[in-house]
Amino acid sequence: MVPNDLRPMVLASLFAALTAVGALIALPVGPVPIVLQNFFVMLMALLLGPRWALAGMGAYLLAGALGLPVFAGGFSGLARFAGPTGGYLVGYLPCVVLIGWISARGRGHRLVDVLAMVCGTAALYSCGVAWLKVVTGMAWGQAVAVGVIPFLPGDIAKIIAAVLVINSLRQLTAMNGSASGPTPAAASLLAAKWRSHAGSSGKQR
Amino acid sequence: MIRLANVHFSYADGNIGLQDVSFGIPAGELVVVAGANGSGKTTLLKHLNGLLLPQRGRVEVDGICTRDDLPGIRQRVGMVFQHADAQIVGETVAEDVAFGPENLCLPRPEIERRVTEALEAVSLVHKKHQRPHLLSGGEKRRLTIAGILAMQPAVVVFDEPFSSLDLFGVRQVLRQILALKASGRTVLVTTHDIDKIIAHTDRVVLMQEGRLVGEGPPSQWLPVVERYGVRQPEASRLGVAVRSWLN
Amino acid sequence: MIRLANVHFSYADGNIGLQDVSFGIPAGELVVVAGANGSGKTTLLKHLNGLLLPQRGRVEVDGICTRDDLPGIRQRVGMVFQHADAQIVGETVAEDVAFGPENLCLPRPEIERRVTEALEAVSLVHKKHQRPHLLSGGEKRRLTIAGILAMQPAVVVFDEPFSSLDLFGVRQVLRQILALKASGRTVLVTTHDIDKIIAHTDRVVLMQEGRLVGEGPPSQWLPVVERYGVRQPEASRLGVAVRSWLN
Amino acid sequence: MAELSVFGYRHGRSPAHRLDVRCKLIILLVLTAAVVAAPPVAMGPISLGIILLWASLRLPLRRLGREIRLFLVFLMAVFIVRALSTPGVSVVDWHGLSVSREGLYQGAVVAWRLMMVLALGLVFVTTTRPSHLKAAVQWLLRPVPFVHAPKAATMVGLIVRFIPVLHQQVRETRSALAARGGGRQRLRLGQIRYLVFPTMRRVVLAADQLALAMLARGYQETRTEPDLHATAADGLALAAAAAVLAATLMI
Numbered sequence: 001m002v003p004n005d006l007r008p009m010v011l012a013s014l015f016a017a018l019t020a021v022g023a024l025i026a027l028p029v030g031p032v033p034i035v036l037q038n039f040f041v042m043l044m045a046l047l048l049g050p051r052w053a054l055a056g057m058g059a060y061l062l063a064g065a066l067g068l069p070v071f072a073g074g075f076s077g078l079a080r081f082a083g084p085t086g087g088y089l090v091g092y093l094p095c096v097v098l099i100g101w102i103s104a105r106g107r108g109h110r111l112v113d114v115l116a117m118v119c120g121t122a123a124l125y126s127c128g129v130a131w132l133k134v135v136t137g138m139a140w141g142q143a144v145a146v147g148v149i150p151f152l153p154g155d156i157a158k159i160i161a162a163v164l165v166i167n168s169l170r171q172l173t174a175m176n177g178s179a180s181g182p183t184p185a186a187a188s189l190l191a192a193k194w195r196s197h198a199g200s201s202g203k204q205r
Numbered sequence: 206m207i208r209l210a211n212v213h214f215s216y217a218d219g220n221i222g223l224q225d226v227s228f229g230i231p232a233g234e235l236v237v238v239a240g241a242n243g244s245g246k247t248t249l250l251k252h253l254n255g256l257l258l259p260q261r262g263r264v265e266v267d268g269i270c271t272r273d274d275l276p277g278i279r280q281r282v283g284m285v286f287q288h289a290d291a292q293i294v295g296e297t298v299a300e301d302v303a304f305g306p307e308n309l310c311l312p313r314p315e316i317e318r319r320v321t322e323a324l325e326a327v328s329l330v331h332k333k334h335q336r337p338h339l340l341s342g343g344e345k346r347r348l349t350i351a352g353i354l355a356m357q358p359a360v361v362v363f364d365e366p367f368s369s370l371d372l373f374g375v376r377q378v379l380r381q382i383l384a385l386k387a388s389g390r391t392v393l394v395t396t397h398d399i400d401k402i403i404a405h406t407d408r409v410v411l412m413q414e415g416r417l418v419g420e421g422p423p424s425q426w427l428p429v430v431e432r433y434g435v436r437q438p439e440a441s442r443l444g445v446a447v448r449s450w451l452n
Numbered sequence: 453m454i455r456l457a458n459v460h461f462s463y464a465d466g467n468i469g470l471q472d473v474s475f476g477i478p479a480g481e482l483v484v485v486a487g488a489n490g491s492g493k494t495t496l497l498k499h500l501n502g503l504l505l506p507q508r509g510r511v512e513v514d515g516i517c518t519r520d521d522l523p524g525i526r527q528r529v530g531m532v533f534q535h536a537d538a539q540i541v542g543e544t545v546a547e548d549v550a551f552g553p554e555n556l557c558l559p560r561p562e563i564e565r566r567v568t569e570a571l572e573a574v575s576l577v578h579k580k581h582q583r584p585h586l587l588s589g590g591e592k593r594r595l596t597i598a599g600i601l602a603m604q605p606a607v608v609v610f611d612e613p614f615s616s617l618d619l620f621g622v623r624q625v626l627r628q629i630l631a632l633k634a635s636g637r638t639v640l641v642t643t644h645d646i647d648k649i650i651a652h653t654d655r656v657v658l659m660q661e662g663r664l665v666g667e668g669p670p671s672q673w674l675p676v677v678e679r680y681g682v683r684q685p686e687a688s689r690l691g692v693a694v695r696s697w698l699n
Numbered sequence: 700m701a702e703l704s705v706f707g708y709r710h711g712r713s714p715a716h717r718l719d720v721r722c723k724l725i726i727l728l729v730l731t732a733a734v735v736a737a738p739p740v741a742m743g744p745i746s747l748g749i750i751l752l753w754a755s756l757r758l759p760l761r762r763l764g765r766e767i768r769l770f771l772v773f774l775m776a777v778f779i780v781r782a783l784s785t786p787g788v789s790v791v792d793w794h795g796l797s798v799s800r801e802g803l804y805q806g807a808v809v810a811w812r813l814m815m816v817l818a819l820g821l822v823f824v825t826t827t828r829p830s831h832l833k834a835a836v837q838w839l840l841r842p843v844p845f846v847h848a849p850k851a852a853t854m855v856g857l858i859v860r861f862i863p864v865l866h867q868q869v870r871e872t873r874s875a876l877a878a879r880g881g882g883r884q885r886l887r888l889g890q891i892r893y894l895v896f897p898t899m900r901r902v903v904l905a906a907d908q909l910a911l912a913m914l915a916r917g918y919q920e921t922r923t924e925p926d927l928h929a930t931a932a933d934g935l936a937l938a939a940a941a942a943v944l945a946a947t948l949m950i
């Protein structure tokens with residue numbers, strides 16, 4: 001009834017869409033491709049916090065499961081979860097929760113953000129590699145060799161890029177866009193108004 | 206009937222949006238809101254349907270204060286934003302138009318009826334199942350108008366409805382605006398090119414730096430609009446010149 | 453000197469961009485490219501600096517074919533896009549203006565010099581260190597112009613430079629355009645409101661559905677532009693009316 | 700696929716278009732399971748069925764091929780990896796890399812399965828109106844605890860809506876960069892930020908605007924529910940799909 005979370009919801013959907021766009025840019029280097037996908041996943045978690053990032057990722061996975069081509073290389077469908085990258089897909093959920101939770105403690109401190117992303121990525125790799133091992137029957141060493149090592153340089157670069165962009169994005173969303181909407185104060189006032197009237201006039205229809 | 210009384214609003218970063226703005230608009234009028242960039246036109250429009258709430262003063266539409274009944278205000282006042290792309294919600298044309306009525310929790314058959322009606326009004330029925338982002342600029346603009354028509358508001362507010370439209374597009378939008386007026390609705394339009402609509406205008410509202418600096422019939426204000434960053438229509442300029450020769 | 457010969461272009465999804473377009477523009481002219489929405493104006497401009505390459509035919513600027521020397525063409529032809537936000541890339545005003553010269557691999561002091569010069573030309577020096585997204589609409593537009601000036605192109609191409617600017621903004625942009633012309637550059641401008649610039653125009657290029665349908669001095673084409681979705685300036689309409697009374 | 704233009708709903712009246720979306724979703728799951736579980740012998744008839752389904756949709760195949768080329772490259776990679784890595788009777792031996800017969804066979808089967816899974820997914824998305832897709836999400840999630848089904852449905856809808864816009868904006872920024880001599884040849888790694896920063900800023904602002912526009916149209920979480928009704932034909936189709944799955948599992 002209270003659409004005060006409309007804005008984070010739209011932003012979470014936006015980042016899910018960005019994730020999908022980043023997934024199209026895929027470099028096949030074995031069973032698991034190098035993608036831009038997780039860059040946007042990390043940004044989403046940093047910007048929106050654990051709750052909304054989780055919702056965004058959930059919507060993303062759902063969209064993919066329903067057959068929209070949002071996974072790496074334009075794949076889609078439930079079968080993708082059973083494939084070699086299924087662990088990474090599911091692993092995005094703990095990944096964003098961790099990143100969002102840790103970075104929220106740092107209040108925009110860059111080192112904390114980096115730490116958050118390192119932890120989140122570690123969680124992502126753990127899920128990813130474990131499932132990769134199950135699916136392909138590789139040994140641990142082999143699974144790490146194709147499921148972690150090729151991505152390290154890229155993912156370090158993504159973490160650096162994310163930490164460079166994130167504060168200006170935070171500023172932008174905190175201001176709620178210099179050219180558009182209500183200020184946070186006005187927005188919350190607005191939400192309060194909705195809340196008080198949702199019960200009466202909003203619901204009758 | 207729209208009434209603003211001593212409305213003040215400033216943005217979080219200290220930018221002044223509106224300062225002590227008061228005026229009234231009788232129902233059924235076509236009003237042009239003009240002024241330089243940053244003079245507060247968009248801020249003013251956003252107050253009319255409660256997207257922004259005044260920090261001081263009050264905004265009333267048909268006697269309802271925007272602070273008291275937001276859903277009611279939103280239904281009564283429709284707003285067409287400047288950038289069509291930014292306000293298309295649906296993934297097909299028909300779904301986008303249905304968004305408003307769905308929020309009003311209308312029954313499905315009624316929604317269907319309104320969607321068809323609105324699309325007919327803007328001649329987009331044949332594109333019903335198309336994806337909005339494939340429409341042309343003018344079609345997108347008409348789609349956003351249909352989205353508002355389907356909510357059957359009493360007041361419709363347009364922010365720069367003519368921008369980047371060609372002559373045909375401008376005429377189509379203008380036709381929509383005049384049709385709304387003919388059906389008794391109050392219409393407010395902001396634009397930098399007032400010559401496109403001035404012939405049909407009942408009232409001009411002039412803004413400058415968040416203040417209301419002029420309000421009244423076009424003939425009264427047109428001769429001085431350039432002072433406020435608004436281009437005076439050639440015809441008006443010519444009229445003034447002719448009058449000064451005659452005197 | 454710009455020369456297009458039998459240029460054809462269609463987009464990947466089959467939309468026709470340009471069909472058999474041929475014309476020439478002598479150096480130093482101010483040209484207005486007009487036509488309805490979707491008539492191919494933007495597509496035409498993008499061909500001039502090699503953002504799009506013709507599928508058939510050729511585009512030449514100062515004798516260089518866009519197919520042969522892209523970096524050379526990009527340096528020679530500057531393009532100011534319609535949406536300022538899409539082309540402001542720097543984190544500060546100065547950094548944004550430096551982007552072009554940096555791509556030309558100029559030495560740092562020369563870049564600094566050009567940045568200052570360009571910012572002076574558009575009166576934005578005092579905002580040098582500001583973040584671009586905090587600028588007003590008119591300032592952003594001027595910033596994008598400065599970004600092009602710093603590359604010192606021989607031809608400058610503007611896509612809808614007046615859209616959503618107030619009278620003061622329009623005048624400032626117009627002043628920039630006229631200064632470019634005065635310094636001997638060729639300038640092409642697309643706009644739906646040709647009355648804002650027509651008084652200074654040497655040549656009109658009229659487009660319709662990707663075809664060139666008219667080219668020549670304004671006086672020749674203004675009386676018929678409405679057929680092609682372009683609003684005829686009031687003054688021109690009046691002129692035509694007066695002439696017909698006299699005959 | 701970059702444009703999601705073939706992917707996505709296409710208006711039509713084929714049988715697949717007319718199915719109730721909930722049944723269609725279940726059928727999709729059942730058939731996907733059948734494709735994944737089917738032994739190679741059963742792949743023939745199943746594939747034939749899927750191809751016939753495809754033919755009934757009359758999609759522009761050439762454009763489709765172009766749009767899924769990345770996917771095809773992927774399939775090739777999967778095929779090659781399998782061919783090289785599966786031990787067995789060697790067919791080609793080249794500098795220590797050996798392609799085995801088993802590898803070729805397995806690679807082909809796996810690639811074909813993936814192709815068929817994609818094809819099924821495509822049938823679903825091209826024949827399902829986005830509003831029905833959202834309705835399906837809502838229906839599917841209703842029993843799930845802690846998830847607000849209508850909100851989730853709205854989010855999936857927004858994702859679909861955002862993707863083409865994002866592509867458009869990336870394209871615009873890229874051509875603005877190219878116009879000033881950046882872009883393709885010259886977009887050095889350090890200049891990626893020139894693409895990322897402004898694009899991110901624009902899309903975030905656009906999202907803000909969208910939220911505002913939704914509010915202006917009275918956005919509420921309780922909205923008119925999508926209406927869905929299943930008919931006898933839906934039940935029949937469901938039974939048929941179940942039969943296919945049962946048959947494949949039996950073989």
Ligand SMILES: Nc1ncnc2c1ncn2[C@@H]1O[C@H](COP(=O)(O)OP(=O)(O)OP(=O)(O)O)[C@@H](O)[C@H]1O
Binds near residue numbers: 176241244245589
């Ligand atoms: N979201 C925002 N945050 C902070 N300041 C804002 C915001 N939106 C507008 N402003 C400022 O409020 C003032 C009025 O802006 P508004 O957008 O109402 O002007 P406008 O008359 O619509 O201008 P334009 O003709 O350019 O559309 C300006 O100074 C502007 O910079």
Ligand SMILES: Nc1ncnc2c1ncn2[C@@H]1O[C@H](COP(=O)(O)OP(=O)(O)OP(=O)(O)O)[C@@H](O)[C@H]1O
Binds near residue numbers: 371
């Ligand atoms: N990126 C694109 N992909 C496919 N088709 C396009 C693309 N850009 C433009 N078109 C199509 O090419 C034609 C010419 O478009 P163009 O943008 O050049 O028109 P225009 O004259 O600039 O229109 P406007 O006045 O609306 O800016 C139109 O039919 C348009 O739909």
Ligand SMILES: O=C(O)CCCC[C@@H]1SC[C@@H]2NC(=O)N[C@@H]21
Binds near residue numbers: 070072089151154
């Ligand atoms: O199928 C998918 O969509 C998931 C692909 C996961 C790729 C992982 S994410 C972390 C790591 N870094 C990369 O660049 N790729 C892998």
Ligand SMILES: [Mg+2]
Binds near residue numbers: 246248364
């Ligand atoms: Mg405005």
Ligand SMILES: [Mg+2]
Binds near residue numbers: 493494495611
């Ligand atoms: Mg254009």
